[in-house]
Amino acid sequence: MPRKAAFSRVFVRHYGAIVRFVERRVDDPELARDIAGECFEIAWRKFDVDAPFGVAWLFRTARNLTGNAYRRRTRDSAMSEELHRGSVRVTADDGLRECDDAMDLARALATLSWSDQEILQLAYWDDLGAEEIADVLGITAGTARTRLSRARNRLRDALEAPQPAHPKVRSAS
Amino acid sequence: MTWSDERIARAFRAADPARTPIDAGARPDAEPVRDRIMRRSADAPASSARPRIRTRLVAPLLAAAALVVVLVLALPFGVPTAHARTPAALRYVAVDATVDEVIGEAVRLLTRGVTRDHSERGSVSLGWYMDATVGNDTDRVVITPHRLRVAWNQDLSGEVTTTAGIPYFGGATGPAPDLPPAAIAPGTLLARQTYGPGEYRARVSSPPGDTADDMRALLSSYGAEPGAGALQTIAVLGSIFSDWTLSDVQQAALLDVLSTEPGLSVAGQTVDRSGRSVTALRAVSASSPYAVYLLLSRTTGRIVGSEDVLREAVSDPDLPEGAVTAYTLWDVDEEGRMP
Numbered sequence: 001m002p003r004k005a006a007f008s009r010v011f012v013r014h015y016g017a018i019v020r021f022v023e024r025r026v027d028d029p030e031l032a033r034d035i036a037g038e039c040f041e042i043a044w045r046k047f048d049v050d051a052p053f054g055v056a057w058l059f060r061t062a063r064n065l066t067g068n069a070y071r072r073r074t075r076d077s078a079m080s081e082e083l084h085r086g087s088v089r090v091t092a093d094d095g096l097r098e099c100d101d102a103m104d105l106a107r108a109l110a111t112l113s114w115s116d117q118e119i120l121q122l123a124y125w126d127d128l129g130a131e132e133i134a135d136v137l138g139i140t141a142g143t144a145r146t147r148l149s150r151a152r153n154r155l156r157d158a159l160e161a162p163q164p165a166h167p168k169v170r171s172a173s
Numbered sequence: 174m175t176w177s178d179e180r181i182a183r184a185f186r187a188a189d190p191a192r193t194p195i196d197a198g199a200r201p202d203a204e205p206v207r208d209r210i211m212r213r214s215a216d217a218p219a220s221s222a223r224p225r226i227r228t229r230l231v232a233p234l235l236a237a238a239a240l241v242v243v244l245v246l247a248l249p250f251g252v253p254t255a256h257a258r259t260p261a262a263l264r265y266v267a268v269d270a271t272v273d274e275v276i277g278e279a280v281r282l283l284t285r286g287v288t289r290d291h292s293e294r295g296s297v298s299l300g301w302y303m304d305a306t307v308g309n310d311t312d313r314v315v316i317t318p319h320r321l322r323v324a325w326n327q328d329l330s331g332e333v334t335t336t337a338g339i340p341y342f343g344g345a346t347g348p349a350p351d352l353p354p355a356a357i358a359p360g361t362l363l364a365r366q367t368y369g370p371g372e373y374r375a376r377v378s379s380p381p382g383d384t385a386d387d388m389r390a391l392l393s394s395y396g397a398e399p400g401a402g403a404l405q406t407i408a409v410l411g412s413i414f415s416d417w418t419l420s421d422v423q424q425a426a427l428l429d430v431l432s433t434e435p436g437l438s439v440a441g442q443t444v445d446r447s448g449r450s451v452t453a454l455r456a457v458s459a460s461s462p463y464a465v466y467l468l469l470s471r472t473t474g475r476i477v478g479s480e481d482v483l484r485e486a487v488s489d490p491d492l493p494e495g496a497v498t499a500y501t502l503w504d505v506d507e508e509g510r511m512p
Binding site: 014032037106 | 175176180181182183184185186187188189190191192193194195196197198199203206207209210211
């Protein structure tokens, strides 16, 4: 397959996921598209049709490109900012309970360590398996599984801990 | 109720801040993006793209155009207007003055240097920006301004705290006696972020100079090159003013530079949301649906605020022309009021 056609297939398949990955870690959608674009520019320059890289390589590159902003913004991410503003985004299919759960989740996540938050986000938001997470983070798959399991347990503990009273969102529809 | 794996997964989905469709790469509008990537990087060295991103990092409030659909804290008594979702727009009284005259007067006040004679790392501001809309037009929305305090040091350590300001109902210009009972209490700490040495990423870490050339260099460092236009320049001011509180002389030089940018007009005089008498300059760009109002204190000449206002109605979310989608006030005290 010609190089351009092979790269186009990679782009079509993963561009949306990479933009979404960055969007979750920076609060400027235009910047997110820029970073995703730069990620694919690097991918295109390195692209070898005979040895195509996996999706984890793209995530890892996008993660490196966001650099320190990644860590800073994730802690103060769009979700937590919305939480702080008393709102969380819900999709049209989401109901009230999901919205309240999302707020509880944001609060619980905020109590976890940075590394726990990151691995949970990679698993749930970016839909990566343990081996892909390992590739992104530069750890072994076994370590990724262990860390993910521990992070899930800590998240569940935080979710089930007594929560301070907070205003619940009310559906408008 | 316990948190099952499925419930946790659902909560993550509901809280996902990503907006781009997962199949964005397959959509027609992605084709030019892909083609540009392949074309642009054909001969470029691997490090060439980063400066472009840095520039875009301070992309103007155009990003605010991405008014996302979210569910917000809504209260059950209604004023059925779209304006109830946003603060009331300031009303400007026309003045018979040109941009040069307005800026000239501000510069005259600033060159007295009575308010601030040196720049300072960090800032205190009071702001709000549109982050939400509601599916039910009969709901009133609580506007909760945020007080943002940025403090950082030469070694790039620092702290950023966000606390809740005094809430008020959408449609009003500011706090009123009928404070929403369910609103976040003023002074509530919403976020605190600390930075160890080297972690705070100010784009300019040494105090800027006082001349127009120094201000051009400062603007450029934050993403507004000469000729970028008044709207882009004012948008960049917001980033600069987050990192730095500039001296009067520096603000005068900044206004001189701004006066040369296209897209600027005089909006008029008004009283800002902190009760200060201001003259407003209005900046527009053909590529943006927003107008930005820059508020200059009539007492000190300092830049004390900016407001983003829709120039045309939008349908999703349903907002009328003239809706305020963001504002920021500077030179406010720790309580978020005028010192």
